[in-house]
Amino acid sequence: MIHYLKIRNFGPVKDEAEINFEVAENIAEDAYEVLMLDGRKLLKLAYIYGANASGKTTILKAIEFLRSILLRPAENKASELNFDPFLFCDGAYDIPSFFELSFYMAGLRYIYTINFNKQSILNEKLVFYQSIKPTELFTRETDIEKRLSKIQFGSKIKIPARERDLIESNTLHNNTVFGAYARTNVDIPELEDLNKWFSMYLLGMVTSAHNLTEVTATLIDKNPKINDWINDFLNKADNQITQVMVPEWNDQIGMPLDDAYHFELKNRIIPQGSVAITTTIKGVGAGMLQAAPQQRYYGGPSERRIDFMHHVGDGKNYPLSIQKESSGTKRYFGLGGPLYELIHGSHLLCIDELETSLHPDLMKHFLQVFLMNAESSQMLITTHNLSLMEDQDFIRRDALWFSEKGTDGSVSLFSAADFDTTTLRKDASLINAYKTGRLGAKPNLGSPYLTE
Structure with missing residues (x-):
């Protein structure tokens, strides 16, 4: 650790x-x-x-x-x-x-x-x-x-x-x-x-731009038991979702990969050869040929289909393609694979702006699942989700860090545990202390009125 x-x-x-x-x-x-x-x-x-x-x-x-x-x-x-x-x-x-x-x-x-x-x-x-x-x-x-x-x-x-x-x-x-x-x-x-x-x-x-769908799907491929874990994990977020179906590669969908999932996580989890690369050639100048930027696709010519089974009010189950799911559902499914790895292994995962596309309560639930089940893994996250500070039984002062930029453009980093009792009493509200500026690390905003 x-x-x-x-x-x-x-x-x-x-x-x-x-x-x-x-x-x-x-x-x-x-x-x-x-x-x-x-x-x-x-x-x-x-x-x-x-x-x-x-x-x-x-x-x-x-x-x-x-x-x-x-x-x-x-x-x-x-x-x-x-x-x-x-x-x-x-x-x-x-x-x-x-x-x-x-x-x-x-x-x-x-x-x-x-x-x-x-x-x-x-x-x-x-x-x-x-x-x-x-x-x-x-x-x-x-x-x-x-x-x-x-x-x-x-x-x-x-x-x-x-x-x-x-x-x-x-x-x-x-x-x-x-x-x-x-x-x-x-x-x-x-x-x-x-x-x-x-x-x-x-x-x-992992950043907010990374789509971790294929990371989680590949984990399910490697170990079908993970499918049951992911089903339960997603059902807690949306009780209509009863099952995620990740069959073998089939119909080509051609979803652009680009920066879709993180390079390091791909190398750590996804088997080599699961990503096909195609290159187009464009003419440059007189008789010159140059390779255009490579466009990558999930699985190349054989794209897998991921469906979410929804149990709705009429008592029936209906499949819905992941492409039609909400951004939050896709984000939560993608995070499920790395979370499984953290709980069942020993790793450090850094996540930038974890709250992206997630309801504050869902983000908190994600962190609670990690804390209550991981034994020797760690997470370091950046976030703007202030609601976490409202629950002082959940967020610890020594786990709460702030970054602040000075007048010279340099960054300082400090913890809520660094403040003495004259600034932050033991029973003081973290959210109130932050909102009133006693902890620093807040945006310096001017008037909302614009001048010509």
Whole structure:
């Protein structure tokens, strides 16, 4: 599980910002908490509120970026890292960026730190705790002028010299050690276990633009028992829906895929080869041919049909194609698959604007299902749904985070648990405190009257 993530000089985050899942003191134990072997308690769920363009999504993008550089190494030395630092300052690209991730795997706590810029990984370090003192797994330094990396492994790790040399030679200046390991034909158990953990635990980020229909449908294909779970899950949202039918691929519908479901989730859940890609050719200039952007379709020539069976007032059941269902029903069905994975596995899922197309009560029910049934998974969500703050028995102060943009354009991140009792009394209403501006992170709106 994730303990905390610190980031600096990443997008609109200039100075250090930290999202922390550790349980705060003096808050009653509830379904949010998971106990680690060392006695530390972590939260399963955290929320980030804030005005538009206040940096909420940046925190989720930071986790997405970290997963990318750990698991998808650059192909060559000329590749740049896919991010921008804080740009509202002089010499923006000369200032290093920084991440620190504290997490638990197999009962042990690890801390991974990395400094980087647009061109290179400057240094990185990984330690773990078998006792109070940290044990070093590896340290990596990069000679920027020569674009060469030097790796020092800790004394507790027994690696043959040949394998050390292979890892070091494959660690390009713009790759992490884990990225290099992922493409090197060696077996280092300590790195292998961590590589698998990063791949399985960090599911990626889901935005309001992602349609997760095929993710959930494919899970049902892989395990028909999931169909019963999804049926019950959807029936709680709409009691007319009694069954979801996901038959084998048939009639071509040709629904454009484009950005329909998240790349990382597709690779994690959907079998390879389930997406067909077609390319059209257009003439460019005199006798020149150029491939147009690829258009992808669910299943290519053999599209599956997804029907929802509705039990209506006349006592009969009627099927309705998913294309004819409401946006909220389609959204909830799509989220059902990832939720099943969270409950039955161990993962972190980041969801941007979870409330999209969902009634506030339905969104709350979704979160309650997660909290009451997941054991070692986590969710980090951004939301504008203020109604969650109205129920103080549901939302915890240490799970409630706010992002706020300063006058210099930089983003700060803070928790409701950070406020002392002079600002936020123990029994104070969170929603009233937020609406009156005592917690910050509100839009600065002017008069509704427009001037010519």
